[in-house]
Amino acid sequence: MASIEGFPAVAETDARVLILGSMPGIASLTQQQYYGHPHNLFWPIMGELVGAHPHLPYAERLAQLCRHHIALWDVMHQCFRPGSLDSAIDEGSIVANDFAGFFATHAQIRHVFFNGQKAAQAFQRHVIKAEKLNKDALASLRFSTLPSTSPANASIPQKTKRQQWQSILQALADSAIQK
Incomplete structure (x- = not known):
């Protein structure tokens, strides 16, 4: 089994929404880019939502997310996983990122x-249940x-x-009103 390590967060201090994946797949790790697999729909969807189109250079896609107050990261900092499938992740090997x-x-x-069930489940197990965030921090967040x-x-x-991912736009609008 291969030990893999994720990427640093892409975020400005004024981010209002955080999108969390589980752990980058082989294509992403090889390219050193979030959602690097050519058939992953993340960048086409982000292109429609905020102009972070897949044909743009990677740095510009990330800048578009930041301009729209969107942060990007993964739940896992490190784990053992053969291949790219979330189902192949060794649960006992997961080290969560520093969310506090x-x-x-x-x-x-x-x-x-959360970009998928695995990210949500890993966050629940390795961050919330592991009490790596205090209750005040959790109380201020919607998931x-x-x-x-x-x-x-x-x-x-x-x-x-695509329709379900549009809820990000509403969350951004709601957070702008709350400011």
Whole structure:
């Protein structure tokens, strides 16, 4: 089994929404880019939502997310996983990212969106149940699980995924009103 390590967070201090994946797949790790698999729908969806189109250079896509107050990270900092499938992750090997530190420096984040069930489950188990965030931090956050943009999640039609991911725009609008 291969030990893998994720990427640093992409976030400005004024981020209001955080999108969390589980752990980058082989294509992403090889390219050193979030959602690097050519059939992953993350960048096409973000292109429609905030102009972070897949044809743009990677740095510009990240800048578009930041301009729209969206942060991007993964739940896992490190784990053992052969291949790219979330189902192959050795649960006992998961080391979560430092969310207490992250939320302390990104205090405007009000909504966390999980890119798929595995990210949501890992956050629940390795951050919330492990008590790595205090209750005050948790109380200020809303959590939503979106359908995974992974090509392995082909059972949900692309149109349905896009519609559900549009809830990010509402969360951004709501957080702007609350400021």
